[in-house]
Amino acid sequence: MTSLDTALDEYSAYVRTERAYSEHTVAAYAADLADLITYAESRGAVDAHDLDLGLLRDWLWSATERGLARASIARHAASARGFTAWLARRGLAEHDAGARLRAPRPARMLPRVVSQTALEGAIRRLEERAAGADPIAERDVAIAELLYASALRVSELVGLDLGDVDRERRTVRVMGKGSKERVVPYGAPAARAIDRYLEHARPSILEAASASASNSASNSATKSVPAPSGPTSGGSAVFLGVRCGRMGVRSVHRLVAEMLAEIPGTGPSGPHALRHTAATHLLDGGADLRAVQEFLGHASLGTTQIYTHVSAERLKQSYRTAHPRA
Incomplete structure (x- = not known):
């Protein structure tokens, strides 16, 4: 017999290595x-064979009683189904207890989309900050332009290395979900911002961090104490933080949230808002749905179709605003 704790450890290793799920998804x-x-053990179930459909349903009901949102309960159900299917395939359970487990569908909210005019204004404000040759401001402009131009996920953006950017062809090579690689184009405004960042701002960030490290080492030597280690070089990372390490996801979230703070609208205001906006603007401009699917790196066309609903809602809103008989 295999304990549930042992089975969970093995399953986590399976989805991490064989399924190539991200650390965030595995967690x-x-x-x-x-x-x-924990719930199963409270019911006396300690072995993989003890899981059954009734126990799984009771677990989801207890989650509902604790006030979990429908989206969280739906994810709980999906996690359980994947686990029990794996247990059955491995022969650790006699049958797949979660095969018929269902949960309420999460309420699907349309993603936030920023108008072209509002987005241009937000980027213009970033450019005004960068006008004084501030390298961090120039970096921020390049990030905003690239997120919108190529509809990148934030993880894809921060994972970019210098060799992934083809400035001549105006493309970036990214590693998306499931370790799927794709090449995405970007336009002229993003090209100008990226060129300016790589030719001026990035070297300035490296130089400033190196000077700071040298000063710290000199001061430490004067005081006869060990010199602190220098800033992380960031290696070949495209986007660097102030200490020259690879820029993190939270820093990009903060940048985009501040950038969109003055724009009216509801919904998330992080980097994904720019991805949603880019996809919707492509469809509004007549792009083919399958082409947008490839552009975004979606495995399923159904995931991309939400943007057709966004475009329809935008059309309805424009109609109600502008048509005299709306």
């Missing part, structure tokens, strides 16, 4: 299943 699955195991 989310593990948290959901740890909650399931």
Whole structure:
């Protein structure tokens, strides 16, 4: 017999290595299943064979009673289904207990889309900050332009290396979900911002960090104490933080949230808002849905189709605003 805790450890290793799930996804699955195991043990179920459909349904009901949102409950159910299917395939359980497990569909909210005029204004404000040759401001302009131009996920943006940017062809090579690689184009405004950042701002950031490290080392030597280690070089990372390390996801979230703070509208205001906006603007401009699917790196066309609903809603809103008989 295999304990549920042991099975969870093996399953986490499976989805991390064989399924190539991201660490964020693995952590989310593990948290959901740890909650399931705690509940199962409270019901006297300690072995993989003890899981059954009734116990899984009771677990989801208890999550509802605790006030979890429908989206969280739906994810709990998906995590359990993946786990029990794996248990059955491995022969650790006699049957797939979660095969018929269902959860309420999460309420699907349309993503936030920023108008072209509002987005241009936000980028213009960033450019005004960069007019004084501030390298960090120039970096921020390049980030905003590239996120919108290529509809990148924030993880794809911060993972870019110098060799991934083809400035001649105006493309970036990114590693998306499931370790799927794709090449995405970007336009002239993004090209200007990226060129300016790579030719001026990035070297300035490196130089400033190097000078700071040298000063710190000199001061430490004067005081006869060990010199602090210098800033991380960031290696070949395209976008660097102030200490020259690879820029992190949270820093990009903060940048975009501040950039969109003055723009009216509801919904998330992080980097994904620019991805949603780019996809919707492409469809509004007549782009083919399958081409947008490839552009975004979606595995399923159904995921991309939400943007057709966004475009339809925008059309309805324009109609109600402008048509005399709306």
